[in-house]
Amino acid sequence: MKFYKIQGNKKGLLKLIISSALIVLFVNSIIFIFNFRNSNSNLELVRSPLLPAPYIIGTVWLFLILCMSYSQWILIKKNSYKNNLFLIPILFIICILYPFYTQKFNNESISLVANLVVISYSSFISGKIYQISKTSSFLIFLTAVWVTFATYATNIKF
Numbered sequence: 001m002k003f004y005k006i007q008g009n010k011k012g013l014l015k016l017i018i019s020s021a022l023i024v025l026f027v028n029s030i031i032f033i034f035n036f037r038n039s040n041s042n043l044e045l046v047r048s049p050l051l052p053a054p055y056i057i058g059t060v061w062l063f064l065i066l067c068m069s070y071s072q073w074i075l076i077k078k079n080s081y082k083n084n085l086f087l088i089p090i091l092f093i094i095c096i097l098y099p100f101y102t103q104k105f106n107n108e109s110i111s112l113v114a115n116l117v118v119i120s121y122s123s124f125i126s127g128k129i130y131q132i133s134k135t136s137s138f139l140i141f142l143t144a145v146w147v148t149f150a151t152y153a154t155n156i157k158f
Contacts, residue, residue, distance in 0.1 A: 008077030013070070020069040021062065023096060028058045031099055050153035057150075061095070064143050068092050071129070071136035078132055087125045091143065094118060108155075115151040119144045 006012040051057070072088040095118060102111045126141040 006073070006076055008073065008079060012076065013073045016069045016073050017066060020065050020092070024062045024065045027096055027099065028062070031058070048153055048156070050156065051150075060146060064146060065092065065095065067139035067142055068095075071133070071139045074133045074136045075129065084129060084132065087128065088140065091118070091122055091125060091140070094121065095143070112151065112155065115147050118147045119151070122147070 006016050052060075068088050068091060072085070072092075075085055075088070094114075098114060098118075102114055122140055122143040126137045126144065129140065130137040
């Protein structure tokens with residue numbers, strides 16, 4: 001059980017980064033293996049001219065999750081803000097489970113609501129931790145920026 005106790009040192013950061021990256025790679029492999037992006041009703045989303053290639057989207061999400069992990073580590077390192085430690089893991093879970101609760105990206109209404117939740121919640125976290133760490137706040141806000149772009153790119157009608 002000691003593995004899950006993350007401390008505010010470099011070893012704790014390494015544990016957080018590695019475990020987060022492995023989770024993202026696992027989810028991305030499920031998306032790839034089960035061909036989530038090429039479902040019948042999702043063809044128009046895949047062809048949106050504003051959306052980058054799926055491997056770029058996966059890479060961006062890996063980067064964003066690593067930003068969340070680093071931000072979480074900064075909060076752990078600052079140690080006096082323990083009441084905020086639950087915020088980022090909730091965002092992490094919401095983002096990681098997104099392909100599953102949006103039914104392989106096929107349910108547009110759930111996807112839109114989920115995107116709005118992620119944008120709102122990541123913006124809320126960014127504002128909540130701004131006084132603690134401006135770096136963490138910025139890194140979390142990147143999620144809101146990306147999801148805003150992705151929402152626009154997938155919902156624009158050409």
